[in-house]
Amino acid sequence: MGLEERPGNPRARNKRVWASVEKEPEAVTEEMFQEALRRDPWRRRPWVVLVDGNEQQLKLIKDAAKRHRVNITLVLDFVHVLEYLWKAAYCFKEEGTEAAEAWVAERALKILKGKASDVAAGMRRSATLRKLSDTDRKPVDTCADYLLKYNPMLRYDQCLSEGFPIATGVIEGACRHLVKDRMDITGARWGIKSAEAVLKLRSLQSSGDFDDYWEFYKRQGVKQHRSRYATPDFARAA
Numbered sequence: 001m002g003l004e005e006r007p008g009n010p011r012a013r014n015k016r017v018w019a020s021v022e023k024e025p026e027a028v029t030e031e032m033f034q035e036a037l038r039r040d041p042w043r044r045r046p047w048v049v050l051v052d053g054n055e056q057q058l059k060l061i062k063d064a065a066k067r068h069r070v071n072i073t074l075v076l077d078f079v080h081v082l083e084y085l086w087k088a089a090y091c092f093k094e095e096g097t098e099a100a101e102a103w104v105a106e107r108a109l110k111i112l113k114g115k116a117s118d119v120a121a122g123m124r125r126s127a128t129l130r131k132l133s134d135t136d137r138k139p140v141d142t143c144a145d146y147l148l149k150y151n152p153m154l155r156y157d158q159c160l161s162e163g164f165p166i167a168t169g170v171i172e173g174a175c176r177h178l179v180k181d182r183m184d185i186t187g188a189r190w191g192i193k194s195a196e197a198v199l200k201l202r203s204l205q206s207s208g209d210f211d212d213y214w215e216f217y218k219r220q221g222v223k224q225h226r227s228r229y230a231t232p233d234f235a236r237a238a
Contacts, residue, residue, distance in 0.1 A: 120144035
């Protein structure tokens with residue numbers, strides 16, 4: 001099928017994005033769960049949370065899930081796994097070679113099939129057979145430890161069969177567009193309050209809610225205007 005014949009990529013529906021520089025991670029995590037509860041108050045739909053392995057982030061998410069009595073599927077970003085694999089590959093193959101690429105591709109495919117523990121054991125065994133020193137094999141052991149530690153979140157075969165996302169690229173892309181493209185422009189100087197206000201407006205725009213918000217804002221402004229001038233003091237002043 002040629003490029004011109006390919007169907008368009010699926011677009012996200014009912015997307016809601018937001019960011020905050022003012023609130024603590026606990027508050028933002030709680031907002032995330034409140035948004036999910038608004039969409040699925042009876043907890044009948046599958047809840048999938050993509051993470052990058054940050055321990056504080058994981059704790060906050062697990063605590064919130066327990067607090068709200070909801071079952072969640074935690075998925076570790078596959079791109080982060082690839083980063084560890086590439087570092088381990090250079091213990092066995094020359095950097096920048098096709099051999100290194102093939103080494104990573106073979107193991108990445110196994111991980112996608114739900115065999116992360118086998119990959120961890122295999123690379124450790126290879127390092128031992130090659131008699132690599134502790135220093136030379138450190139990236140291998142680090143990668144293996146990573147795969148084993150987060151193995152419950154590496155069930156990519158199950159996730160893919162369910163149609164769940166396995167990578168945070170779309171999320172990181174949204175963060176770049178939402179935050180970095182505006183907050184990190186050359187010469188910009190931000191205070192917390194003003195940055196928070198701008199992020200709220202950008203969030204509304206990215207979520208497709210700005211027009212509704214603006215109509216609401218105008219209605220509120222009219223109400224406040226009328227209420228002020230309806231008081232006796234204002235009436236006499238006029």
